[in-house]
Amino acid sequence: MENDIAVKVSKLSRHFGSFVAVDEISFEVKKGEIFGFLGANGAGKTTAIKMLCGLLKPTSGEAYVAGFNIKTESSNIKKHTGYMSQKFSLYEDLKVKENIEFYGGIYGLSRKEILNKTKLLLSELHLENMQNSLTKTLPMGWKQRLALSTALLHDPPVIFLDEPTGGVDPVSRRNFWRIIYKIANLGKTIFVTTHYMDEAEYCKRLSIMHKGKIIEIGTPADLKSKYNKSSIQDVFVELADRD
Amino acid sequence: MMLPIISVKNFSKSFGNIKAVADLNLDVEKGELFGLIGPDGAGKTTTIRTLVTLIPPDSGQLFVNNLDVSKHLREIRSITGYMPQRFSLYPDLSVNQNLNFFANLFEVPKKEIPERKKRLFQFSNLEPFSKRLAGRLSGGMKQKLALSCTLIHNPLVLILDEPTTGVDPVSRNEFWIILKELKSEGVTILVSTPYMDEALKCDRIAIMHEGSILAQGKPDALTGRIENNIYKLTGIDLINHIDSIAKMPDIISVQSFGNSLHLTFPKNIPVEKIIEDIKQILKQNFILKQTEPSIEDLFIALVEGKNHNGK
Numbered sequence: 001m002e003n004d005i006a007v008k009v010s011k012l013s014r015h016f017g018s019f020v021a022v023d024e025i026s027f028e029v030k031k032g033e034i035f036g037f038l039g040a041n042g043a044g045k046t047t048a049i050k051m052l053c054g055l056l057k058p059t060s061g062e063a064y065v066a067g068f069n070i071k072t073e074s075s076n077i078k079k080h081t082g083y084m085s086q087k088f089s090l091y092e093d094l095k096v097k098e099n100i101e102f103y104g105g106i107y108g109l110s111r112k113e114i115l116n117k118t119k120l121l122l123s124e125l126h127l128e129n130m131q132n133s134l135t136k137t138l139p140m141g142w143k144q145r146l147a148l149s150t151a152l153l154h155d156p157p158v159i160f161l162d163e164p165t166g167g168v169d170p171v172s173r174r175n176f177w178r179i180i181y182k183i184a185n186l187g188k189t190i191f192v193t194t195h196y197m198d199e200a201e202y203c204k205r206l207s208i209m210h211k212g213k214i215i216e217i218g219t220p221a222d223l224k225s226k227y228n229k230s231s232i233q234d235v236f237v238e239l240a241d242r243d
Numbered sequence: 244m245m246l247p248i249i250s251v252k253n254f255s256k257s258f259g260n261i262k263a264v265a266d267l268n269l270d271v272e273k274g275e276l277f278g279l280i281g282p283d284g285a286g287k288t289t290t291i292r293t294l295v296t297l298i299p300p301d302s303g304q305l306f307v308n309n310l311d312v313s314k315h316l317r318e319i320r321s322i323t324g325y326m327p328q329r330f331s332l333y334p335d336l337s338v339n340q341n342l343n344f345f346a347n348l349f350e351v352p353k354k355e356i357p358e359r360k361k362r363l364f365q366f367s368n369l370e371p372f373s374k375r376l377a378g379r380l381s382g383g384m385k386q387k388l389a390l391s392c393t394l395i396h397n398p399l400v401l402i403l404d405e406p407t408t409g410v411d412p413v414s415r416n417e418f419w420i421i422l423k424e425l426k427s428e429g430v431t432i433l434v435s436t437p438y439m440d441e442a443l444k445c446d447r448i449a450i451m452h453e454g455s456i457l458a459q460g461k462p463d464a465l466t467g468r469i470e471n472n473i474y475k476l477t478g479i480d481l482i483n484h485i486d487s488i489a490k491m492p493d494i495i496s497v498q499s500f501g502n503s504l505h506l507t508f509p510k511n512i513p514v515e516k517i518i519e520d521i522k523q524i525l526k527q528n529f530i531l532k533q534t535e536p537s538i539e540d541l542f543i544a545l546v547e548g549k550n551h552n553g554k
Contacts, residue, residue: 001367040411041382086409103465137261140283166409167280167437169452170539171546181482195411196438201501202482220502231501233412240413 005064006158006189007052012061014047014146023212024061029205031157034180034190036200038232039209040240045193049160052191054078066158073161079107082151082159086166090147092136096127099135100150107154121149140174146227148179159183159194165199177202197233206232208239215239246309248273248400248431249294254303256289263289265454267303271433271447276426279435280442280538281451287435288328290451291404294433295325308399321349324398326389328405334378338369338388341377342395349396356395363391366421383414390421401425403434407441419444444539450542457545466536469544471495473536474514476504476521478529491520496541505540506531 007029014022022044029035039045050056052065054074063070066080090099100121104114122128125145130138138146144164151159161180165173177199184190192203200206200220207217216223216239220232229235249271256264264286266295272519273275279287294305305312307319332341342363346356364370367387372380377388386406393401403422407415419441422432432447442448442462449459458465460501476488481504488504489497493516496507508517518531 040413041409043411163409167283167405169285169437169546170439170498170542172282177499178482178485195409195415197412198501202499237413237416240411 005033006033007028007035007063007065007191009052009063010061012048012051012063013059014044014051014056015239020212022051022058025209025214026213027207027214027217029189029191031189032184032187033205034184034192034203036203036206037191037193037209038200038206038236039193041211043240044212045209046162049162049191049193052077053081053083053160066156079154080156080158082154082156083162084147084151084160084164085162086164090135090143090150092134094135095132096135096138096146097122097131099146099151103150104153109153117153125149139198140168141175144168144172144176145179148176152183156191163188163193163195165194165196173199177193180215197231197236199233201238208236210240247271248275248308249277249433250304251290251294252304254290254300254305255294256286256298262454264293266473267454267456269449269456269459271431273431274353274426274429275448276422276432276434276444278442278445278448279433279451280437280439280445280448280542281435282437284453285451286454287451288404291402291433291435293324295323295402296320296374321396322399324393324396324401326393326401326406328402328408332377332385332389332392335376337374337376338380339373341392343386345392345550346395351396359395359397363394366424367391368475381414383417384501386410386414386418387421390418394425399431401430401432403432403436405435405437407436407438415441428494439537439539439542448538450538450545451540452546458541462538466538466541469536469541470510471507472510472512472514473534473540474506474517474531475500475534476506476529476531477502478527481525483531484524487524488521491517491522491524496543496547498540500537500539505534507540507544537545 005028010026011024013024025048037045041138051058051061054070054077057071065077065157068080094102097118101114104117121194122131165176180190194200197211200237203220205219206223207214223235227235227238247270251267251269252268254264267290281287293300294307294312296312296319297360299313308322310319312319336344342360351359369384369387380388407418428433445462447461449456482499485497488494493512495510498505521529
């Protein structure tokens with residue numbers, strides 16, 4: 001696998017009984033790229049992401065994430081990827097500090113690393129004063145940043161974000177994307193799904209899934225000019241509405 | 244004057260130390276499509292759950308069709324159709340069985356059920372799937388079934404809590420078309436959503452944030468209230484230049500909108516001056532054009548204004 005490729009997918013499929021959830025998808029994501037993975041509900045995005053995170057075995061096809069084979073090296077995949085979803089997967093009844101420590105433990109960091117990372121994160125997120133508050137009392141935008149931070153504790157080169165900004169207010173959403181840009185500028189690869197089509201425009205490249213297949217892939221500018229539309233929203237509606 | 248169908252006066256509700264809603268006032272007129280617009284944690288669900296008599300208010304008065312939510316729980320439940328945020332249908336029952344179940348629950352007369360189902364299938368297009376288990380429907384179809392179950396007893400008022408959250412743009416659009424149809428049949432609809440763009444589909448909206456209403460009225464009248472100039476800047480990789488543009492002397496706010504930026508500056512600053520300042524920062528061609536403010540611009544302006552006043 002070439003050195004500058006973070007995710008390489010070839011003819012990846014997943015069937016559930018007679019239902020083909022993912023149908024021979026192929027694409028590559030470069031290191032440091034922000035890659036938007038779009039599609040209507042039921043298009044197969046979640047199934048594809050589960051396979052790429054090593055949580056679900058493919059029916060056929062190959063995929064490499066951060067250089068590891070998703071079929072044979074799933075424990076390495078988990079060590080080298082970060083995952084954050086809309087649900088945030090934080091423990092609401094733990095203190096802010098405890099959530100960071102907990103995830104540090106899960107990712108196998110040493111006691112000393114956990115202490116250092118906790119201190120660093122609390123200061124970066126300006127959460128020092130809140131470190132002993134229960135996580136459920138944090139405003140949404142902060143919870144979201146905390147969830148992202150815990151997904152990054154083990155310094156993964158590839159980060160999966162599954163609808164990370166659902167329901168978050170417009171100001172926090174924008175702040176979040178500026179953090180994403182900073183992380184990508186450090187060379188991390190971002191693989192993101194979203195239903196906010198304005199956020200799709202922030203991605204370097206996009207793919208659009210429809211009924212298990214990737215039916216379009218390219219930069220937002222290329223896609224808009226190809227379909228002669230002024231926004232990705234319009235491109236999406238045209239493509240996703242097809243039968 | 245006609246009495247509003249939904250009336251909320253000085254409503255407050257806390258959960259422990261968390262103030263979910265503080266002194267909220269709003270009226271929804273008969274036949275109106277009214278939107279509660281705001282992010283998670285704004286207080287939308289608390290307001291809705293209080294209106295449908297699931298939780299009592301701490302203080303204030305809430306009326307549905309002139310009935311007090313603290314006193315007339317049973318009557319209010321029989322005239323409202325409430326669709327909670329979580330899919331609350333029986334996944335192991337078919338589409339048809341779910342509809343029958345809700346019809347029985349709401350005591351719809353047996354002989355009227357087929358006619359009502361037929362009417363609901365007309366807008367939901369779910370008839371071909373009537374034997375499919377609800378758990379096996381797609382996200383958009385589940386929402387349509389939930390809405391149909393909510394409508395089976397012909398409610399006077401429809402109250403929907405974030406029906407389009409997590410739903411893709413195409414299904415979201417279909418759902419709003421259905422709401423418009425219901426409205427044209429005279430149903431009063433109160434709907435909450437975190438998607439700011441959906442505000443434009445409502446007759447009137449209340450923009451909510453952290454337990455209070457920031458602004459209330461017709462969507463276009465509200466965006467017209469923005470006092471500053473909003474210009475759209477288009478160019479390449481602009482997101483990397485936000486910080487330096489935000490530092491320009493006359494700029495009040497810079498926000499990314501897709502691949503462009505929205506720049507807010509006072510009306511008395513000539514745009515030529517802004518262009519000159521941008522030229523100092525961007526070593527590339529760019530376009531700066533005045534733009535119609537969106538609800539999202541308004542929300543940001545209101546929230547940032549509030550933060551400024553608080554400081």
